[in-house]
Amino acid sequence: MSANVETNVRPDPDAELVAIADYVTKIDITSAEALDTARNCLMDTLGCGLLAQRFPECTKHLGPIVTGTVVPNGARVPGTQFELDPVKAAWDIGCMIRWLDFNDTWLAAEWGHPSDNLGGILAVADYLSRVNVAAGKAPLTMQDVLVAMVKAHEIQGCLALENSFNRVGLDHVLLVRVASTAVVTALLGGTHSQIVDALSHAWVDGSSLRTYRHAPNAGPRKSWAAGDATSRAVRLAMLVMKGEMGYPSALTAPTWGFYDVSFKGNAFKFQRPYGSYVMESVLFKISFPAEFHAQTAVEAAVILHPEVAHRLDDIEKIVMTTHESAIRIISKTGELNNPADRDHCLQYMAAIGLLKGNLIAEDYEDDVAADPRVDQVRDLMEVVEDERYSREYHEPDKRSIANAIQVFFKDGTSTAKVEVEYPIGHRRRREEGIPVLEDKFMRNLQVRFPAARAEKIFDLCKNADQLNATPVNEFMDLLVI
Numbered sequence: 001m002s003a004n005v006e007t008n009v010r011p012d013p014d015a016e017l018v019a020i021a022d023y024v025t026k027i028d029i030t031s032a033e034a035l036d037t038a039r040n041c042l043m044d045t046l047g048c049g050l051l052a053q054r055f056p057e058c059t060k061h062l063g064p065i066v067t068g069t070v071v072p073n074g075a076r077v078p079g080t081q082f083e084l085d086p087v088k089a090a091w092d093i094g095c096m097i098r099w100l101d102f103n104d105t106w107l108a109a110e111w112g113h114p115s116d117n118l119g120g121i122l123a124v125a126d127y128l129s130r131v132n133v134a135a136g137k138a139p140l141t142m143q144d145v146l147v148a149m150v151k152a153h154e155i156q157g158c159l160a161l162e163n164s165f166n167r168v169g170l171d172h173v174l175l176v177r178v179a180s181t182a183v184v185t186a187l188l189g190g191t192h193s194q195i196v197d198a199l200s201h202a203w204v205d206g207s208s209l210r211t212y213r214h215a216p217n218a219g220p221r222k223s224w225a226a227g228d229a230t231s232r233a234v235r236l237a238m239l240v241m242k243g244e245m246g247y248p249s250a251l252t253a254p255t256w257g258f259y260d261v262s263f264k265g266n267a268f269k270f271q272r273p274y275g276s277y278v279m280e281s282v283l284f285k286i287s288f289p290a291e292f293h294a295q296t297a298v299e300a301a302v303i304l305h306p307e308v309a310h311r312l313d314d315i316e317k318i319v320m321t322t323h324e325s326a327i328r329i330i331s332k333t334g335e336l337n338n339p340a341d342r343d344h345c346l347q348y349m350a351a352i353g354l355l356k357g358n359l360i361a362e363d364y365e366d367d368v369a370a371d372p373r374v375d376q377v378r379d380l381m382e383v384v385e386d387e388r389y390s391r392e393y394h395e396p397d398k399r400s401i402a403n404a405i406q407v408f409f410k411d412g413t414s415t416a417k418v419e420v421e422y423p424i425g426h427r428r429r430r431e432e433g434i435p436v437l438e439d440k441f442m443r444n445l446q447v448r449f450p451a452a453r454a455e456k457i458f459d460l461c462k463n464a465d466q467l468n469a470t471p472v473n474e475f476m477d478l479l480v481i
Contacts, residue, residue: 013196013248016268017203020155020178021195023274024186029150034276036464038146038153041104043461044284044437045115046479047444048103049096050079051361054447057339058099061224062092073130075123078479079448086120086127090180090234094119094227100361101223101343104425105283105292106153107325107393107401110160112172114282116226117152120180120234121145122476124187129473140187142475143468148183150279155179157278162269166210166329170262173229174207180233188241197246201236203258204250215332218341271396281399284425286436288359293326294349296420297403301353303418304405308354312373314409318381320350321404321417323389331383339364350405351377392421401426438462448481 029035052058063082064071074083077092084092094116097103104115122145129139156179165172181202185195212221240246251258252267259267288298297320308315322331330346342348342364351374352363362368389402404419424433441461445454457478460467467475 011249011252013200013246014251016251017196017199017248019274020182020199021192023155024151024182024195025192027151027274029147029276031150031276031280034150034279035146037279037282038149039461039464039467040284040434040437041115041149041153041279041282042118042142042146043441044286045097045103045118046078047441048098048100049093050448051102051444052096052099053079055099055361057220058096058223061095061227064088073127073134075126075130076476076480078476079481081481084123086123087231087234087238089123089127090120091224091227091231092119093122094176094230095224096227098226099223100289101291102285102289102361105285106157106160106278107283107292107399108157108161109164109394110166110172110175111292111325111329112156112160112175113226114153114156114176114179114278115149116173116176117156117180117183117230118149119227120184120230121148121152121187122472123231124184124234124237125472126476128187129471133471133473139471139473141468142470142472144187145472146468148187150276151274152179152183153279153282154274154276155182157282158270158272158274159268161271165207168262168264169209169211170207171210171213171225173225176226176229177205177233177236178202180230181236184234185237185240188237190237190241193246194240196248197244198237198240200246200248200250201240201244202233204247205232205236206258206262213329213344215334215341218344219338220340222340222344281427283401283423283427284433284437285423286425286433286440287423288349288353289343289361289364290349290359291330291344291346292423293323293330293401294346294403295423295425296401297322297326297346297350297405298353298359299420299423300403300405300418301350302357302359303420304407304415305354305357307415308407309357311409312376314411315377315380316408316410318350318354318377319406319408320346320381320383321386321389321406321419322346322383323393323402324385325390325393326403327383327385333378336369339366342369346383347378347381348374350381354405354407389421399426453478 075089156175185198392398392400400421402421406417408414
């Protein structure tokens with residue numbers, strides 16, 4: 001036989017695919033902390049999507065691809081009147097969740113936002129519930145949604161712990177597609193083998209490039225990329241549920257598999273088995289709609305605001321001490337071209353905190369950026385790495401996201417060095433953070449709903465037992481305008 005002839009023996013499925021399918025189909029979520037955090041995550045994530053509907057650049061993307069299309073038993077899109085097929089509903093929910101960069105975050109070798117998966121989970125759960133009710137069957141409950149959220153968080157987060165997709169130029173939304181595919185296929189009633197098949201398609205799809213997140217190409221695609229990923233997961237899951245075959249060595253096939261084509265020939269590494277660690281440890285963006293590596297920098301800047309804002313012309317330099325990931329991802333100088341560019345600029349976000357004593361979504365718009373003081377402050381900034389910050393960013397028992405700011409004046413005086421190692425959304429600050437998260441949710445509900453409706457939704461989400469028992473379709477009906 002010629003050495004150039006490929007042996008056409010279909011292998012067993014890749015172990016990585018099997019492990020995810022095992023987790024989704026065989027592991028029960030028993031962690032009370034994980035489920036309670038998922039409930040808080042649901043509130044926060046939906047609130048972020050509702051707030052995004054204040055921005056026409058987001059809402060222009062929402063609705064059916066063909067105007068006027070009505071889908072029987074269609075999934076609802078919160079804050080709207082749309083009833084869409086579950087693929088487009090997942091796209092819309094995922095888009096609005098991610099638009100303002102204000103939902104939860106996971107930081108490790110790879111970064112990402114595990115609640116992006118809620119787009120696919122909620123769309124499919126609502127669609128299935130409406131189909132079931134129409135057929136006289138029981139709908140899914142919000143307990144099913146929360147469990148799916150825990151599992152999607154875990155899949156995305158565990159893949160991210162030791163495997164850096166950004167270092168090979170790939171965008172982290174690939175992990176949204178993978179995690180959403182697994183849990184959505186299960187929601188649709190997929191078997192273990194069908195989940196493996198669907199996952200193989202998720203990897204075969206490859207990944208978008210990160211270039212739309214970085215200078216000089218940073219732009220609004222980063223705000224809808226996760227919606228695109230979670231909706232693609234729904235499409236792949238539905239294809240497999242119709243009988244589409246899978247590709248068992250999608251990762252490991254020599255030459256043609258994901259590892260050889262996209263990961264420099266390296267196999268994934270895993271730090272821990274799938275459980276509930278990621279949801280328990282997830283980071284909430286509670287105070288500021290800022291890329292998470294900058295959250296503590298903005299907090300430090302806000303602390304310094306009263307001491308600095310009235311002395312801009314007296315400043316000699318501003319030293320920002322940070323960690324390696326922040327320098328690599330969001331430290332940039334030069335002109336910032338659009339809101340997406342600004343909310344991924346460490347210096348811009350800290351400058352707004354120093355100037356205003358706060359940072360809100362509107363601060364990324366052109367009118368705020370046109371204030372000449374913003375670039376005046378940016379030009380005074382020096383960014384340096386603290387190796388301890390970089391090291392503790394990766395330590396499993398810490399996972400800090402530290403930043404510090406110190407302002408030096410021309411007369412030789414300086415402020416204190418204000419250091420914030422753990423943002424308010426960190427697991428170590430849950431007791432302090434959850435009341436602030438709940439306040440954020442109520443404010444965001446009031447963006448789209450009358451006071452009585454906002455109060456009703458809020459009270460339901462606060463009552464874990466009542467929320468768990470609520471049919472998904474009834475919950476989504478509360479979110480219709």
